[in-house]
Amino acid sequence: MKDKYSGLLKFLILLLVIIIAVWYFVPRTEKETAMPKYVLVIHGGAGTILPENMSAEREAAYREALGQALAAGEDVLKAGGSSLDAVSAAILVMEDSPLFNAGKGAVFNSEGINELDAAIMDGATLNAGAVSGVQRIANPVLLARAVMDNSGHVMLVGAGAENFAKEQGFEFVEPDYFYTDYRWGQLQKAKKAGAVILESDDDLIFLNKDHKYGTVGAVALDNHGNLAAATSTGGLTNKRYGRVGDTPIIGAGTYADNNSCAVSGTGTGEYFIRATIARNICALMEYKGLSLEQAAEVMVHDVLIRMGGDGGIIAVDAAGNIALKFNTTGMYRGFVVAGEEPVIGIYKD
Amino acid sequence: MKDKYSGLLKFLILLLVIIIAVWYFVPRTEKETAMPKYVLVIHGGAGTILPENMSAEREAAYREALGQALAAGEDVLKAGGSSLDAVSAAILVMEDSPLFNAGKGAVFNSEGINELDAAIMDGATLNAGAVSGVQRIANPVLLARAVMDNSGHVMLVGAGAENFAKEQGFEFVEPDYFYTDYRWGQLQKAKKAGAVILESDDDLIFLNKDHKYGTVGAVALDNHGNLAAATSTGGLTNKRYGRVGDTPIIGAGTYADNNSCAVSGTGTGEYFIRATIARNICALMEYKGLSLEQAAEVMVHDVLIRMGGDGGIIAVDAAGNIALKFNTTGMYRGFVVAGEEPVIGIYKD
Numbered sequence A, B: 001m002k003d004k005y006s007g008l009l010k011f012l013i014l015l016l017v018i019i020i021a022v023w024y025f026v027p028r029t030e031k032e033t034a035m036p037k038y039v040l041v042i043h044g045g046a047g048t049i050l051p052e053n054m055s056a057e058r059e060a061a062y063r064e065a066l067g068q069a070l071a072a073g074e075d076v077l078k079a080g081g082s083s084l085d086a087v088s089a090a091i092l093v094m095e096d097s098p099l100f101n102a103g104k105g106a107v108f109n110s111e112g113i114n115e116l117d118a119a120i121m122d123g124a125t126l127n128a129g130a131v132s133g134v135q136r137i138a139n140p141v142l143l144a145r146a147v148m149d150n151s152g153h154v155m156l157v158g159a160g161a162e163n164f165a166k167e168q169g170f171e172f173v174e175p176d177y178f179y180t181d182y183r184w185g186q187l188q189k190a191k192k193a194g195a196v197i198l199e200s201d202d203d204l205i206f207l208n209k210d211h212k213y214g215t216v217g218a219v220a221l222d223n224h225g226n227l228a229a230a231t232s233t234g235g236l237t238n239k240r241y242g243r244v245g246d247t248p249i250i251g252a253g254t255y256a257d258n259n260s261c262a263v264s265g266t267g268t269g270e271y272f273i274r275a276t277i278a279r280n281i282c283a284l285m286e287y288k289g290l291s292l293e294q295a296a297e298v299m300v301h302d303v304l305i306r307m308g309g310d311g312g313i314i315a316v317d318a319a320g321n322i323a324l325k326f327n328t329t330g331m332y333r334g335f336v337v338a339g340e341e342p343v344i345g346i347y348k349d
Helices: A002-034 A056-078 A083-096 A140-150 A158-167 A181-199 A269-274 A277-288 A292-307 B002-034 B056-078 B083-096 B140-150 B158-167 B181-199 B269-274 B277-288 B292-307
Strands: A039-047 A116-122 A128-134 A155-157 A216-221 A227-233 A254-256 A261-267 A311-317 A322-326 A330-337 A343-347 B039-047 B116-122 B128-134 B155-157 B216-221 B227-233 B254-256 B261-267 B311-317 B322-326 B330-337 B343-347
Touching (some): A039 A056, A039 A261, A039 A311, A039 A322, A056 A083, A056 A330, A056 A343, A083 A227, A116 A140, A128 A140, A128 A158, A155 A158, A227 A254, A227 A261, A254 A277, A261 A269, A261 A277, A261 A292, A277 A292, A277 A311, A277 B277, A292 A311, A292 A322, A311 A330, A322 A330, B039 B056, B039 B083, B039 B311, B039 B322, B056 B216, B056 B330, B083 B116, B083 B216, B116 B140, B128 B140, B140 B158, B140 B227, B155 B158, B216 B311, B227 B254, B227 B261, B254 B277, B261 B277, B269 B277, B277 B311, B322 B330
Parallel strands (some): A128 A155, B128 B155
Antiparallel strands (some): A039 A216, A311 A322, B039 B330, B116 B128, B254 B261, B311 B322, B330 B343
16 A cells, blocks of 8 residues: 555656656746847947949958957857947947957047047936947946946046046056057048038038048947947047047937947038937837837938938837937948848948 | 199108007007016025025025015116126126125135136027136136137036136236135035045045035026026035036036026036936926926926936026026025016025
8 A cells, every 4th residue: 555655646647747747948048038038239330421432452351350350249149148238349440440440440520639438328228328428448448337336427428537547547548559540541531621610610520521420339229128329439520629429328319228228320420419319219219109210211211310410320119129320321230130240331332 | 734743742641650650669669568477586595595594694695685686677678688698797796795705705626725616508590608627716706708709619518617707808817816714614515525435435426414505596588588507616616626517517506598498407517417407497388288287297306306406497488487496405505577566585485
């Protein structure tokens, strides 16, 4: 009798183990496939970018750098990392490349100094960090992250931002780290043209018809369903000393909110600030029920053009929809969705 | 025959002149009475402001200063001036008073320096100007206005902003212009408390339970139907060198758009930046159809509190509705509507 019950007990325990095992493994697998697929979108600046002005070598170099940035960000997302870490990783590659107007390749201001701006924002918490006017930090996006995580503030500028960087153990580069012949040449050209343009009281922003806004940016949705955005720039060639553009202004060039979307912008920053472009794309989704595509279209092709500004944005929403919009002839850009091949673009399609 | 016609012609010309005269004068008068009535709203900071902690003399001094600021702004509006000029005029009075944390009465940062921020925005054009971290300009709101009108940029910070001020012929004050025993004492108290709080890795912002955010601000609707907003501050006592709060961030502490409303904020600036409070109040009206009252309520009593921030806002919409909202125990504030007596308040009603 006892043995009979014992056999039944063993059978029941075995059954229980099987049920638990099935419950443990099967739903886990289902959950994983039901998780949001990660998405990463990047830009390397918008402007007058035409195939006829681009050598095959230069185009190949841009495509390679954009591909490397996407790969660096995707590595983080594929490993289950956060969207915050992914946008940082993608931007680091572009900051370290001399091709983009951020980090190493930053343009010169009117006094021949490189002043760098960056911002990062976490859509899950609305935490944000930004720096402006730093001159000796190779990767401003990492300093923006440190401001977010460790300063108790959102935005630090100039010498105050560099004091904080020192406290945080950042390495300082010599100012000539940012020197490139190409950017120095641009400043000389701008200064020549600027003298004329200043006489007519016009705006330095419209100095060249073949302008480019070489800001870099990244937005991502990770496997945990969290959005993040980050942007980094050297600003405008020949800009005034101390000028702050849209990049480090939360809501202008950078915004992320899990309730709606994550946006990074590039263009005539003053217009992005005045129209709070990044936040407005999210607000049009959240308050007016527009799709990401529609909201981005309104801001880039309606509001921005009506105001006289140009540029573009990249965005991703909480459902993984993406938008890459620009009202210029080109925008260096790329995106990758989990399980798919990365896509890279430069000109208008 | 010719004379007869000539008489008729004269009569017809006279009739025509009378008709034109009537058309010219009568509708003009009607138009004037149908014009929007001007409205001006100001604040002098929000925080823990309780009647039991306030001497009768101090309260009287605040009420007098707020009354003077309202009168200065109303003079502009009554004379048919612009909302932009009115908000400037009101803020000038508060910047020149030692009672408010702006201009003369600015608090000290952690290095014992006064760093001042200000912004101004024109709702008719979305033009905006902002400065941050200026140390020797008595009236930062005027420098923000100059940035808007003459720099081609929206935001200038630090030494770059002061270089621009020099070009624009601004007078420079000595740093001790901003010295007041009261503010210096606050810094010493904050430093003592801060040392403790830094050990526990907490945030300096929450240093005192009896904190006050002494930002000043003004929003106005003028007789031409145009909205404007401006804000000016000395920031937070014992703040980090180089910290930028919400005041000079377009969309955070300051925003104006004729399509919706004009807002000026005061409070824990970091939260105002992260939630783009000022722009969001306007966006809730424009995109979601909320009233100004409802939109302000959502941002100040829902979003801000949920995030852990406190403070208040003043706002006026294109129809002349006003909102004065705060989630603290008090906010120095006042408003005046064309043809009515000004109203001044300090505590919760």
